[in-house]
Amino acid sequence: MKRVAILISGGGSNMVALADSMVGDHPGRPVLVLSNVAGAGGLAKAEDRGIETAVLAHRDFGDRREFERALSARLEKVAPDVICLAGFMRMLTPEFTDRWAGRILNIHPSLLPKYPGLNTHARALEAGDTHAGATVHLVTGDLDAGPILGQARVPVRADDTVETLAARVLIGEHALYPAVLARFVRGEVAPLSM
Ligand code: GAR
Numbered sequence: 001m002k003r004v005a006i007l008i009s010g011g012g013s014n015m016v017a018l019a020d021s022m023v024g025d026h027p028g029r030p031v032l033v034l035s036n037v038a039g040a041g042g043l044a045k046a047e048d049r050g051i052e053t054a055v056l057a058h059r060d061f062g063d064r065r066e067f068e069r070a071l072s073a074r075l076e077k078v079a080p081d082v083i084c085l086a087g088f089m090r091m092l093t094p095e096f097t098d099r100w101a102g103r104i105l106n107i108h109p110s111l112l113p114k115y116p117g118l119n120t121h122a123r124a125l126e127a128g129d130t131h132a133g134a135t136v137h138l139v140t141g142d143l144d145a146g147p148i149l150g151q152a153r154v155p156v157r158a159d160d161t162v163e164t165l166a167a168r169v170l171i172g173e174h175a176l177y178p179a180v181l182a183r184f185v186r187g188e189v190a191p192l193s194m
């Protein structure tokens with residue numbers, strides 16, 4: 001069984017999709033949901049599912065390196081095979097990404113390599129894109145730039161706002177991330193498109 005830790009900062013809808021997919025003969029199981037924000041909505045959803053939770057508030061640490069060292073130490077306690085970033089809104093330094101190299105997945109709300117960073121939906125609307133989507137990729141020291149493992153595409157509608165587009169992309173994320181995770185824990189890493 002592969003041990004999957006999930007890092008969140010907010011509502012945790014992707015965490016829920018991942019956790020709820022790891023049942024039956026799925027080769028993964030969630031072993032920890034960790035938030036860098038106390039009171040993040042996803043924590044209660046993890047507790048409801050009987051998953052161990054932890055809060056490591058980045059604000060309690062002097063700098064990024066101290067926070068990441070504490071994060072690695074907390075993760076080491078659950079010995080994860082895979083770490084899924086699921087709406088985890090902290091940039092990670094190479095020290096951290098090297099420590100867990102090849103084991104960290106992230107979901108990003110754009111069709112990478114378009115729109116790394118923040119405000120992805122506003123940028124897609126501004127550019128007049130006909131399609132938007134989400135990407136699951138391996139995390140390296142370069143922000144939102146690691147090898148792509150899967151993408152989900154959705155249409156952009158003429159009357160879309162950031163909110164309506166984000167909601168449509170999020171539905172795609174909830175199908176994409178569990179599908180990529182299932183393949184990843186089985187050792188199948190050919191890119192998937194949905
Ligand atoms: C998701 O749309 C995810 O792709 C995005 O945050 C949202 C989290 O929602 N992640 C990023 O922007 C990472 N840079 P959730 O907490 O409901 O899963």
